[in-house]
Amino acid sequence: MIRLTMEVAIMKRFNQAMNITIFAYLLFILLGIFLFTRADLANKTIGIFLGIIIILSSGTSLVNYFFNRGYKIFRSSIVFSIIGLLLGFFVLFNPLSATAFLTIGLGILLLIAGLWKLGTASLLAKSKEKYWTLVLFISVIYLIFGIIVIFNPFESNLRITEVIGLFIIAYGILNIVETMLFKRNVKTITKIK
Numbered sequence: 278m279i280r281l282t283m284e285v286a287i288m289k290r291f292n293q294a295m296n297i298t299i300f301a302y303l304l305f306i307l308l309g310i311f312l313f314t315r316a317d318l319a320n321k322t323i324g325i326f327l328g329i330i331i332i333l334s335s336g337t338s339l340v341n342y343f344f345n346r347g348y349k350i351f352r353s354s355i356v357f358s359i360i361g362l363l364l365g366f367f368v369l370f371n372p373l374s375a376t377a378f379l380t381i382g383l384g385i386l387l388l389i390a391g392l393w394k395l396g397t398a399s400l401l402a403k404s405k406e407k408y409w410t411l412v413l414f415i416s417v418i419y420l421i422f423g424i425i426v427i428f429n430p431f432e433s434n435l436r437i438t439e440v441i442g443l444f445i446i447a448y449g450i451l452n453i454v455e456t457m458l459f460k461r462n463v464k465t466i467t468k469i470k
Contacts, residue, residue: 288463295460302456305449312442316435319442323379324372328365335361380437384427387444391419406465408458415451422447 312319339358368375394416401409422444429437 291463292460295456298456299453302449302452305452306446309442309445309447309449312445313439314442316438316442320376320435320438321372324368324375327375327379328367328369328372331361331365331368333365335359335365376437380426380429380441383441383444384423384425384429387419387423387426387448389423390448391416391421391423394419406462408462411458412455415455418447418451 335358338354338361342354342358394412398409398413398416401412426437426441426444
């Protein structure tokens with residue numbers, strides 16, 4: 278009886294975690310919709326926030342330098358602080374320049390996620406799970422998206438943002454599908470060694 282109660286409690290926590298995961302991916306989908314429908318506003322907003330974050334971080338380092346300049350460890354922070362402040366103000370006043378850097382970062386993240394899911398598909402195939410091909414398909418899509426984003430053939434930052442929005446929508450949908458499949462097949466999956 279105690280064992281059964283523990284299993285029910287574990288399954289309840291597991292289901293809560295899966296529901297939170299699905300909710301997080303729904304937020305991804307909303308972000309993707311915003312990026313796709315309001316690319317101009319999204320690019321400017323991202324650039325401005327990034328500029329502010331860089332300025333605040335660099336300003337903090339600069340203040341830290343002046344309060345702690347007697348210590349060797351803080352001597353180089355003035356150089357990085359000044360460079361950071363210049364970069365922060367550049368991005369703040371040229372917010373669209375930040376999009377290019379973020380695009381490359383997103384492409385790298387998509388490649389990493391694709392490789393991770395490729396490994397997951399391999400494990401599922403070895404254990405003869407019936408939906409391993411779907412996970413393989415998802416991993417290939419991530420790898421393709423990652424390559425497209427990194428070697429961006431689009432000229433306009435607005436188009437990049439719209440495409441990234443579509444990719445994020447697809448990412449959210451694919452992960453919701455995968456999470457629901459995982460949730461449905463949890464007893465079989467937990468037996469994989």
